Amino acid sequence: MLYDSDHVEPKPEWQRDYRHVGVPISGLTVEAIGGTARDKGKNVYALGLIAKLFDLNVEKLRSLIQERFAGKDASVAQNALNAFDAGYSYSLGHLLETFRFADSQVRGVRQVVMNGNEALAYGLLAAGVRFGAGYPITPWSDIMELLRRELPKYGGTFVQCEDEIAAVSMALGASYAGRVAVTGSSGPGLSLKVEALGWGVMAEIPLVIVDVQRGGPSTGMPTNVEQSDLNLACFGGHGDSPRVVLAPANVEDCFYMAIEAVNIARRYSVPVILLSDQAIATRIEAFDEPNLQKVCQELPLDLSPARAHKPYDLAAPEGVAAHRPPGTPIVDGIYPVVTGLEHDEFGHPTSSPKLHTQMAAKRRKKLQALAATLPRPSVYGCRSGQLLLIGWGSTAGPIREAVDRARAAGQTVAALHLRHLHPLPLGLEEIFDAFDHLRVVEMNDDGVYGYGQLAGLLRARYRNQKIRGINKADGLAFKVRDIVERIRHDVEEAMTKN
C-alpha cells in the first residue's frame, strides 16, 4: 500500500494486512511543480509512481496527459508532465526488487476499457438490434444515451418516449414488425413496463428489456446498488407469464449476455430481461477486445411468403412457431392476429378451457426447452466440501476472492455463479449435494420468510433445506471482508452444531 506520508499515518492494525510504504507525495509534488500549484497535481504524481511500479508505457502516458490538458494554458500541461516525471523518478528502493510483476503486455491481446452500461449497449449493437425506446432514469440513462448516439450510425433509431409504458409498447411494436427491439429502465420503470411485458409473453413477441437495478422499493436509493428486482423480473405481472431472466456477472459479460439475450428472444419468441445493477453499470473494467468479425450479427427482415401460417401453432417444435411480421404475404389469405387475449392457433379470441390450458403449457414449455440448452455453470474452488457460495450479478468478484481467502485458511469453500436465473440451468442439484452448506450471497433483504430473492427461488425450485442466505441491503456492494466473516461465522457455527 503506497500512501501519502505527508497526510496519513497508517494505524498499526492496518499494517497487519498490508505492507505500507510511505511517499511524501504532497511535498514532492509541490517541489516538482513549484509553489503556485499548491497541492494540485498529486494525482498525476501518483500516476508517475504507479507507472514506475508497474512498468507502464511512459511515452503513451505522457501523450495522454498532453491530450487531457490540451486547450488549456500550456503551463498546465507542463506542470502535469513535471509532476508525472517526478513521480516516475522517485526512488522506490527495494520495492521494485521485492515484487516482480509478470509482463503485462506479452499476451498480445488488445483490450478495451469501458463500464457495464457501455458494454451492454455495445453488445446490443453487435447483436444486430436496430430499434430501441426508453425513458431516462438513473442508472439506465447511460445506455439509452449511448444507443441514441450510436444507433443512427447503423441505420437504426432510438426513441425517447413520454414514459416507460410507451417505451416498452413501442419496442414491442418494432419487434412485432420484425426488428427485435430493446427497451430498458431501472426499478420504478420496470414496474411500469410489466403489463406490456405480460402482453409480450402472451402474444409471443421477442423483446429485450434491460433493468439496471438500484436501491428500492419506490424511488429508493437511485445511486446505490441492490439486487432486489429479481422477483419482479421473474414473476412480475398478472397471470402466469413465463419469461427469461439473465444476469451478467461482470462488465465483459454485459457485452456477451446482451447478444445472448437477443438470440434467446428471437429463438423462443419471448421477452428476455437482462438484470444488470448499479455496481456493474458504473464499474470500469478492461477486457479482451471482442472479435467483432465473429460476434457481430445482422438480423435481416424475413418477409418471405408463407403458404399458410398459424402464429400459435400447438404442433410447432418446442412450442415455438416462427414469427411472421406484417408484410409477409400469406398465400391462403388467412392472416395472423397477435394478441393478449387467450387465443386459438390463428390468434383469435377463445375462452375454451382446453385451449387456455394448452396455450399456457406451450408458453411454459418454451422455457423448459431453453433450460435444457443452457450450459451448467462451473464451480469455483473445490468440487465438494463444507460450503458453497451461490451468487448472481455483480457480486462475482468479491465472492471469488472470499473463496480464495477461505481456502487459504484451510476451509473447503467453493462458489457457483448463476447467469441464467429463469429458467435455471439443469443439473444444479448434483452440485448442491456435494456441499454441507449452501449460502446465497445477494444484495437484498432477508425477506419476510428469512430468505433473499434468489435464495427463495432456489428453495422453491430444489426444496433444499440447506439453502440459506448471506444478505446485505445497505445500498453498498459486498466487501470481500463481509463475506469472509460470514463464512467464518457460518462454518464455525456449523462445526459446533455437528
Add this chain to the structure above:
Amino acid sequence: MSSPSLATPAQAAPTAPAATPLPAPIVAPAEGESRPPLTKKQLAADHPTWCPGCGDFSVLALYFKLIEKRRLWHEKIVTISGIGCSSRFPYFVQAHGAHFIHGRALPFATGVSLTRPDLHVFVFSGDGDAFSIGGNHFTHTARKNVKLTFVVMDNEVYGLTKKQTSPTSRTGFRSKTDLWGAVDQPINPLKQALAAGGDVCGSQQPHQSRAPAADDGGGDGPRRLQLHPLPERMRRVLSRRL
C-alpha cells in the same frame, strides 16, 4: 419524425426455422405492381361481436371500402388496437393485426411505423382507450407526427366494461359510475390533437360519410390523424342495451 432507413424487405434471408416447406416457390410481388382491389370477402374475418346496431359496424365497412378503393396490398395492411369494444377491430379484418393492451396502441403502432415505413398502419381505438388511459400517448404521438392513421370510435362511454363515464361523456351523463350525472367537463379531442401538432385531423358521423373515412397514411403526403365521434347514435344504442 424522420423515417429511419430500416426497411429492406423482400430479399432478406430467413431468420427463423421455416415451417413446412412450400410446395412451389412463391415470388413476392414486384415493386410498383398493380393488383386488383381487395374485396370485402377477402377482407372480412370473424363476424363482429358488436351489438346489433352498434356504430362500430359502419367504421368497419368504411375501412373495407378504403382498402378496396386505395388498392392497398393485402400483406402491407396492419390493423392495431388497444382494449375496448371498438378495439376488437383487428379480429374482424382479414389482415396482419395486433390486439395490444388498454390505451397503448399508439406507441405500439409508432414502433411498427418507424421500423417499417413500407406498411399501412391503422390504429382503432375508443374514447376511453384513446383519451383516458392512453391520453398521454395521444398527445405525444400527435406531437411526433408519426405516419399512421388513428381512428377513434367515440361513443362517449366505456362500452366494453358496460357503461361507465368516459372522458368524452357530457356533463350530466348518467352512468354506472355517475348515478346522478357526470360532473367533469368532457375533453375536446380535436382541439387536443390540433394543439399537439397532428397534421390532419377530422371528425365525422359515419352515416354522413360516403367517401372513405380515413386515409391510409401511406406515401409522402400529409400524415393523417382522424377522429370519429359517434355521439348521439351510440348513446341511444347503449341506453337501450344496458
